[in-house]
Amino acid sequence: MIEFSGVGHAYDDRVVLRDIDLVLSERRIGIIGANGSGKSTLARMINALVVPDRGSVVVNGIDATREKRRVRREVGFIFSDPDRQIIMPTVVEDIELSLTRTVRDRAERSARASAVLAQFGLDGHADHPAHQLSGGQKQLLALASVLVTGPSVLVADEPTTLLDLRNSSMLRDVFATLDEQLVVLTHDLDLVADYDRVIVLDDGRVVADDEPAAAVAAYRELMA
Numbered sequence: 001m002i003e004f005s006g007v008g009h010a011y012d013d014r015v016v017l018r019d020i021d022l023v024l025s026e027r028r029i030g031i032i033g034a035n036g037s038g039k040s041t042l043a044r045m046i047n048a049l050v051v052p053d054r055g056s057v058v059v060n061g062i063d064a065t066r067e068k069r070r071v072r073r074e075v076g077f078i079f080s081d082p083d084r085q086i087i088m089p090t091v092v093e094d095i096e097l098s099l100t101r102t103v104r105d106r107a108e109r110s111a112r113a114s115a116v117l118a119q120f121g122l123d124g125h126a127d128h129p130a131h132q133l134s135g136g137q138k139q140l141l142a143l144a145s146v147l148v149t150g151p152s153v154l155v156a157d158e159p160t161t162l163l164d165l166r167n168s169s170m171l172r173d174v175f176a177t178l179d180e181q182l183v184v185l186t187h188d189l190d191l192v193a194d195y196d197r198v199i200v201l202d203d204g205r206v207v208a209d210d211e212p213a214a215a216v217a218a219y220r221e222l223m224a
């Protein structure tokens with residue numbers, strides 16, 4: 001459960017979020033809206049990458065404005081640019097690094113890393129330099145590195161931007177089977193078509209909050 005109460009935020013004198021009150025308890029939630037409407041800022045508050053100027057953000061009972069470390073263990077975040085989250089030289093090392101905190105045994109780390117690479121179709125690339133993967137493969141690696149840590153909430157910022165049809169369909173399938181609560185920010189309206197709830201932001205405000213078809217219709221009308 002993610003709760004935004006009276007959240008407002010500005011970067012210098014530019015107000016980007018105004019009076020956001022939301023209780024997100026559904027399993028799959030989409031957030032859509034024009035460029036610059038405040039989606040990323042809102043999403044980054046879920047794992048304390050941005051701390052709101054006003055109001056509170058509470059994730060599964062953890063106050064994200066006060067307990068950044070705890071909330072980050074709870075919330076996995078996937079950036080639209082995977083280069084921001086790939087750290088280690090090779091693909092398998094990057095996954096193993098994610099596991100160091102939770103899995104002490106080396107052999108088990110290696111087995112878990114191999115399994116997750118196979119799940120994401122990256123098993124043939126285990127020993128390749130991570131930064132030489134294609135953009136889409138990097139996106140899948142970033143997703144795998146986050147999911148392997150077992151977060152209870154996954155926030156994904158435009159996860160399909162770099163993916164071709166096959167990989168975006170793979171990502172859609174992975175998202176469909178996740179146990180984690182999922183919050184996806186996207187301009188890919190098809191991606192959220194079967195989600196439980198879709199929120200439309202405009203100029204820092206929630207202007208629609210509905211089932212996907214109605215929310216997407218409201219967004220189209222807004223953009224017309």
Ligand SMILES: Nc1ncnc2c1ncn2[C@@H]1O[C@H](COP(=O)(O)OP(=O)(O)OP(=O)(O)O)[C@@H](O)[C@H]1O
Pocket residue numbers: 011016033034035036037038039040041042
């Ligand atoms: N770190 C920052 N410093 C200053 N301004 C910022 C910062 N991050 C975002 N902004 C501004 O805040 C506004 C909202 O940005 P945000 O990234 O939250 O929107 P968005 O809806 O995710 O946009 P997009 O769809 O283009 O990714 C934009 O005008 C942006 O320029």
